[in-house]
Amino acid sequence: MNNNNNDDILSSGNKGLKKVVVYAVLVALVFVSAMMVVFQVFEYRHDYRDLSAYMREKDDLNAEWGRLLIEQQTFGATAQIGSRAVTQLRMFSPPVAQTVVISLPMTSKQDK
Template structure:
């Protein structure tokens, strides 16, 4: 028998190492991708809760704005009535000298 020399190709010994490194890299990338998905879902839910809160606040402010507009119109109408009474009907408040206060006698039942 002849001794056969085995020649070992250096690239063949590195093949399992490269394969294992590739698998490890893929596992790390998949894990990183999964963590980013979890982070994005968390961020989306946080932003959605904040948006809902701001929408509720907006609706409350719109309701208050409507009430304030009604109140403003009420006060504006009072001033407008007073202005029309003076200009169109020539009404005025009498001075104190022309004002008479009448008091009614009290009934015995009211005492």
């Protein structure tokens, strides 16, 4: 009977130790899980900040692209006007021999 009591005490002691170890492991796992959540939130915010910067850069580049397209159309229209003037209106630049440069006489106001 004395032997049974010792076995009961040892087995209850082992059960208590096993419970403490299981609880300690569970607490450690909860702590690791919480740290992983914190790390994931940090990564999400960092990636979102990068995404926002890239989206702003994309918007700026799209605006610049639009301005460049307008500039290209403007220069294209100038060339088109010149070609239409030559073909439809038969306009041309005179040769140097037919060009006359007129200079205005200096007035007293221009001397000052």
